[in-house]
Amino acid sequence: MTQPLIELQALRCERDERVLFENLDLKVMPGDVVQIEGPNGCGKTTLLRLLTTTSTDYEGQILWCGAPLKDQRLDYLNKLLYVGHLPGVKKALTPRENLDWFCGVNQGHQRCTIESALEEVGLFGFEDVPCHHLSAGQLRRVALARLFLTPARVWVLDEPFTAIDKQGVRNLENLMAEHAAGGGCVLLTTHQDMSMSAVRKINLEEFKPQSEWSAGDIV
């Protein structure tokens, strides 16, 4: 059996004295597309932030290739791509300059040229237009162009379909399927129904503590 890329063991996360989820066990194998579901405020973004290592407020274990994440952070970050709620795009700069920075910080990890990545997300001709002239959807597409540039194995996407048109969503789904087929994995949150067939769904509601008091009452 192949080793899971990411493994969550008995993960528990508390925020503002409220338990968001507990006993969360999850194995993400190479080739998995995992959709994290749940109503607003149930901790989807929090879970993704744990997986990007920017937040470390959790109990339990996160394993990367079988060893604790904390011990091999650099290796993990090297293979991680995160597209969050906030696009991480500088409005004063052009799409090309934005992606230039992204490639520079992740130096040497580039699968195609910036021009072709922008062409793929439908921003051909907008390479040198300052981003504050772009629409919300186009800004989002600049952020998503990173998916084409990066050779990262783990994609963590927080609401990637926001402000993207129908055709764009379909293309993104194809891209994810292709990424998964190549041995990568995708973890994403979205409220849209995905037309992809091979999506594993994890509902965070199931890992919510039933009632704050029930465990204590018995004791």
Place this chain on the structure above:
Amino acid sequence: MSAREPQERVSLQAQPLATPGIGAGFWATLRRDVLIAFRHRGEMANPIMFLLMVITMVPLGISPESAVLANLAPGMIWVVALLATLLSLDGLFRSDFEDGSLEQLLMSPQPLYFQVLAKVLVHWLVTGLPLTVMAPILGVMLSLPSAGYGPLMASLLLGTGCLSLIGAIGAALTVALRKGGILISLIIMPLYVPVLIFGASAVTSAIDGFPMSGQLAVLGAFLALSVILAPLAAAGALRISVNG
């Protein structure tokens, strides 16, 4: 978003990824921030305008007599340079925090130390360096004695570097707060005091005909220490701020 041949991808993923070089990440951030500063030229001029305005007001408000002004000049220019730096600090990490690039920075496979250093260097290039270059003009406006110009520029050159570096700690600690402006000043002011004392006294000593190498040496030591320690502290503070 057309489909790509899957074969190409598989081979790429099978390769182990080399850890990116530190230099390239440093340059990428440096270049990006210089570009952004250049696109916001208006904001860039703010500290300089502030400095000019205050220095213009001094003779009007206190006394136009050159003997009085010469006495005030070293301390006045230093205090105003310090306040101008303080005013510009709030934006150091704020825009990155608000548009999500700070998150990307934190999860890039780069030592945060060098990324912070690059950002602080740009901050110094657009505030500290212009302040230093402007200093002789301000000196003329406050009739600074001629023996004071060299030491003023030397002390500002070393001192503004310290101010930017130390200020980055405060900016990083308060980046997640909506109104961090006053808090930054409270956190940073005590750390700025020694820089101010040695900076202004270097100029005064030189004007009075005493050697000023001692004060400059202390400023240099401050700078060396803050280059090593301040980005570390700021990087830690950024992680805490973003974690919250």
